[in-house]
Amino acid sequence: MTRNRSIILAPAVALGSYSLLLFHAFSSLGEFGSYRKNVVRQMVRVGVDSLPIVALAAAFSGAVTTVQTAYQLVSPFIPKSIIGAIVVPSMILELGAVVTGFILAGRVGARIAAELGTMRVTEQIDALEAMGLNSIGYLIVPRVIAGVVMFPVLYIAASFIGIAGGLFVGHAGGFVPAGEFIDGAREFFQPFDPVFGLIKSFVFGFIITSISCFKGYNTLGGAEGVGLATTQAAVISCVYILIADLALAATLL
Amino acid sequence: MIRVENLYKSFDGRPVLTDVSLEIPEGHTMAIIGRSGSGKSVLMKHVIGLLRPDRGRVTVDGVDIGRIPYGELRQVRRQFGVLFQGGALFDSMDSFENVAFPLRTFTSMTDVEIRREVEDCLAMVDLSGVGPKMPADLSGGMRKRVALARAVALRPRYIIYDEPTSGLDPETSNTIDVLIRDLAERLSVTSIVVTHDMHSVLSIADRAAFIFEGRMHWVGTIDEMHASTDETLRAFVKANEYQIGMPHAPDLP
Numbered sequence: 001m002t003r004n005r006s007i008i009l010a011p012a013v014a015l016g017s018y019s020l021l022l023f024h025a026f027s028s029l030g031e032f033g034s035y036r037k038n039v040v041r042q043m044v045r046v047g048v049d050s051l052p053i054v055a056l057a058a059a060f061s062g063a064v065t066t067v068q069t070a071y072q073l074v075s076p077f078i079p080k081s082i083i084g085a086i087v088v089p090s091m092i093l094e095l096g097a098v099v100t101g102f103i104l105a106g107r108v109g110a111r112i113a114a115e116l117g118t119m120r121v122t123e124q125i126d127a128l129e130a131m132g133l134n135s136i137g138y139l140i141v142p143r144v145i146a147g148v149v150m151f152p153v154l155y156i157a158a159s160f161i162g163i164a165g166g167l168f169v170g171h172a173g174g175f176v177p178a179g180e181f182i183d184g185a186r187e188f189f190q191p192f193d194p195v196f197g198l199i200k201s202f203v204f205g206f207i208i209t210s211i212s213c214f215k216g217y218n219t220l221g222g223a224e225g226v227g228l229a230t231t232q233a234a235v236i237s238c239v240y241i242l243i244a245d246l247a248l249a250a251t252l253l
Numbered sequence: 254m255i256r257v258e259n260l261y262k263s264f265d266g267r268p269v270l271t272d273v274s275l276e277i278p279e280g281h282t283m284a285i286i287g288r289s290g291s292g293k294s295v296l297m298k299h300v301i302g303l304l305r306p307d308r309g310r311v312t313v314d315g316v317d318i319g320r321i322p323y324g325e326l327r328q329v330r331r332q333f334g335v336l337f338q339g340g341a342l343f344d345s346m347d348s349f350e351n352v353a354f355p356l357r358t359f360t361s362m363t364d365v366e367i368r369r370e371v372e373d374c375l376a377m378v379d380l381s382g383v384g385p386k387m388p389a390d391l392s393g394g395m396r397k398r399v400a401l402a403r404a405v406a407l408r409p410r411y412i413i414y415d416e417p418t419s420g421l422d423p424e425t426s427n428t429i430d431v432l433i434r435d436l437a438e439r440l441s442v443t444s445i446v447v448t449h450d451m452h453s454v455l456s457i458a459d460r461a462a463f464i465f466e467g468r469m470h471w472v473g474t475i476d477e478m479h480a481s482t483d484e485t486l487r488a489f490v491k492a493n494e495y496q497i498g499m500p501h502a503p504d505l506p
Contacts, residue, residue, distance in 0.1 A: 127341035132331035
């Protein structure tokens with residue numbers, strides 16, 4: 001009975017404390033001035049430092065999508081430009097944001113959770129509080145702001161690099177000439193597509209950083225607790241990215 | 254003055270402190286003693302408002318810190334310096350930055366003034382010159398001394414020590430004890446020392462409060478403690494004296 005109750009109650013309690021943490025974070029926005037330096041540092045860590053791996057993953061997704069689309073469209077009745085018309089929106093609508101999201105869930109999410117978790121178990125968070133500092137404002141707000149600002153930037157970079165990767169491999173591999181690829185992309189371009197991608201990346205950035213901060217900030221126990229918080233931060237972020245991806249597609253498209 | 258009245262606190266339905274009352278007079282050094290797990294650290298965390306009481310109250314200069322808004326609580330906390338068990342130094346900063354942190358955060362001092370102040374604080378704990386070292390490169394005792402320098406940087410009215418000598422060798426423990434006594438005299442602060450090390454208690458405190466099974470079992474001066482006929486207190490003190498009297502291992506050539 002207790003077990004059943006805890007299965008039902010645990011997610012509700014977690015959601016409650018997650019919301020409370022965010023409420024405290026946002027109510028400390030008034031002191032933003034004192035966190036400014038920290039925001040810049042986090043932006044570098046979340047954004048600039050993640051660029052190489054995001055670029056690599058994006059280039060390969062674009063290239064693979066191009067090769068596979070070419071493989072599926074073998075009919076001589078279908079113009080090759082269709083490849084560009086499929087690859088470019090795929091990158092802008094889905095891959096640019098989701099691939100970046102998964103990479104950042106592992107790279108940024110795990111790092112945030114491990115960092116805050118270690119600070120929690122070594123009493124560094126208590127030390128901040130005992131000094132009279134707002135630890136939520138100082139630690140969480142800069143990380144979430146860095147996430148929601150830098151994630152869209154990474155998304156834009158990922159989309160461009162992914163499309164460039166597809167274009168290059170398509171042309172160099174003889175699947176589709178660059179000119180036709182671009183023609184196809186232009187013909188079927190929808191101005192709302194990049195807007196939708198930007199909205200998604202903003203939401204994903206918020207999901208990853210806020211969940212990882214929540215998990216890290218509330219770490220219990222010692223090294224094992226930090227390990228658990230780190231894994232959970234990455235896994236739960238990925239799950240919520242998938243859910244948000246579907247929910248946004250269903251409501252906005 | 255710090256006053257604890259009928260404090261009750263439980264975790265997950267398990268009571269840790271059941272009825273604790275204590276008055277800590279200004280300018281004295283009060284040791285809070287008791288076995289491991291007796292609730293000493295929980296009491297300490299109530300005194301700086303890191304935990305809020307289930308029942309009862311904790312007042313600092315007449316202000317009930319369990320019931321004031323967070324912003325006011327943070328103001329009250331700035332009168333405290335806390336030395337955490339493991340030091341709780343921020344491991345992303347070197348020793349200098351750790352001590353400078355409260356000064357940078359809460360004062361409008363210039364860089365030159367901060368440098369002078371940090372050097373003063375480090376000299377106070379006999380650690381001039383370790384500024385550039387990272388916490389990971391310091392020994393346990395040095396880490397605690399840097400943490401102590403950080404705790405006194407804002408010249409607090411109250412200093413709280415959580416197990417200041419635990420995990421240290423006898424010689425380093427003595428150094429820390431001497432430092433605590435010196436600081437209490439030099440800065441004329443009210444000190445609260447949470448410990449189970451009777452050797453420390455005898456060398457630094459002028460009063461002691463003995464917590465037993467979640468209750469305040471005995472409070473008095475050190476002389477009164479020696480004269481006490483209370484069985485439980487005597488058993489605790491005796492067990493510790495036995496430990497202190499243990500023959501030390503012979504020095505290696």
